[in-house]
Amino acid sequence: MEPGISHFLVLSSLLFVIGLVGVMVRRNVLIVLLSIEIMLNGAILASVSFAYFQAMMGAQVFALFLMALAAAEAGLALAILVLVYRKQGVVSADDIQLLKQ
Amino acid sequence: MESIAFYVLGGFSVIGALLVISRRQPVAAVMWLVVSILGLAGLFFLLQAEYLGLMQVFLYGDAITVIFIFIIMVLNVPEEKLPMEQISMGALIGVIFAALGLALFLRPSLLADPGTGGTVSEGFGSISALATAIFERHFLSFQALGILVVVAIIGVTVLSRKEVEE
Numbered sequence: 421m422e423p424g425i426s427h428f429l430v431l432s433s434l435l436f437v438i439g440l441v442g443v444m445v446r447r448n449v450l451i452v453l454l455s456i457e458i459m460l461n462g463a464i465l466a467s468v469s470f471a472y473f474q475a476m477m478g479a480q481v482f483a484l485f486l487m488a489l490a491a492a493e494a495g496l497a498l499a500i501l502v503l504v505y506r507k508q509g510v511v512s513a514d515d516i517q518l519l520k521q
Numbered sequence: 522m523e524s525i526a527f528y529v530l531g532g533f534s535v536i537g538a539l540l541v542i543s544r545r546q547p548v549a550a551v552m553w554l555v556v557s558i559l560g561l562a563g564l565f566f567l568l569q570a571e572y573l574g575l576m577q578v579f580l581y582g583d584a585i586t587v588i589f590i591f592i593i594m595v596l597n598v599p600e601e602k603l604p605m606e607q608i609s610m611g612a613l614i615g616v617i618f619a620a621l622g623l624a625l626f627l628r629p630s631l632l633a634d635p636g637t638g639g640t641v642s643e644g645f646g647s648i649s650a651l652a653t654a655i656f657e658r659h660f661l662s663f664q665a666l667g668i669l670v671v672v673a674i675i676g677v678t679v680l681s682r683k684e685v686e687e
Contacts, residue, residue, distance in 0.1 A: 423527040428568070430627055431531045435538055435557075437623045442542030444615040447604040450547040450593060454554055457585065458538045461561055464577075471646070472568040477654035480570055480646060484655075485666050487573075487580050492673035494585050498592045499680040505596050512604030 428469035435462030447512045449504075453497050460490045526567055533560030545603065551589045558582045569646040 435458055442455025464483045471479035504516055537557030544550040558581045565574035644650055655663050 422523050426631070427527060427531075428564075430631065431535070431564075433623060433626055434535055437619050438535070438538045438542060440619050441616050444619070445606075445608060445612045446542060447606055448547065450589070451542065451544070451550055454541050454547075454550050454589065457554065457581075458541060458557065461534075461538075461558065461581070464573075465561060465564065468565055468568050468570050468573055471570065475642070475645065477645070477650060478659065480573055480651055481654050481659050481662075483570070483573055484576065484651070485662065487576055488666055488670060491580060491585055492670055494588055495677050496673055496680075498588060499677045502592060502595065503680055505598075509602075510604075511596070511598050511602065514604065 425469055425473040428473075429466060432462045432466040432469065435459070435465065447514055449501055449511050449513050449516070452513060453494065453501070456497075457490060457494065460486060460493075464490075523567060527564070530560045530563040530567070533557065534564070545606070547593050547598075548590065551586050551593070554589075555582055555586055558586075571646055572648045572651050573646070 439455045439457075439459030439462065442458065443452050446452055446455065464486050467479050467483040467486065470476065471483070501511070505511060508516065510516060534557045537553045537555075537560060540553040541550045541557065544553065558577060562574045562577040562582065565571075565577055
């Protein structure tokens with residue numbers, strides 16, 4: 421039996437939720453950023469599978485844009501992380517609370 | 522045949538993702554992210570998205586993971602400074618709600634007819650087809666994406682420069 425669109429959508433939502441759990445549970449900011457990448461990967465997989473099953477090229481273009489967005493996001497987030505580590509010396513999401521005070 | 526490929530590659534990506542969020546050492550997590558990304562790249566080839574599969578390997582599997590490893594090595598966080606991971610009450614409730622939401626979303630998909638293979642024509646997802654779609658129909662969005670990347674580069678440069686003493 422060939423895998424249909426719901427197989428791919430189930431896989432993509434599984435990836436999205438795994439990433440979401442990582443964002444909520446982990447405290448190491450580096451791992452939180454990696455979990456965001458997993459969530460974006462799930463979204464890209466959904467877009468690509470719609471492109472295939474609906475025969476829409478636009479969805480693949482959207483997936484390509486999502487990849488570029490992920491690269492820009494990773495660069496900016498890591499720059500902020502380096503800055504925070506230089507100033508405060510912590511990588512725990514619970515200890516980074518300068519904005520709260 | 523396609524079914525076996527789907528389950529093997531999907532298993533790679535899901536197990537890799539699970540190991541990413543459960544590793545203590547960030548470098549090990551990045552390595553498992555590479556496994557997850559390569560599984561997804563194989564799935565893209567299965568979905569006839571050749572160029573996207575290549576970009577998944579080059580852009581995600583290389584560029585983004587190299588940035589992550591580089592930053593991990595620049596930070597050089599000592600072992601005792603890695604935060605204690607303990608599951609708080611709020612996080613537990615959040616995970617339960619995430620699982621409930623997933624079940625709610627997946628129920629119609631799991632009950633529905635999985636559908637048959639796509640009806641794509643020859644050459645769907647090739648580099649020339651994708652280039653035609655970008656430059657004929659989505660050119661303005663492509664330009665906007667270029668502006669976004671430039672803004673991100675400027676932002677990173679401004680953020681990471683050293684403060685000059687007056």
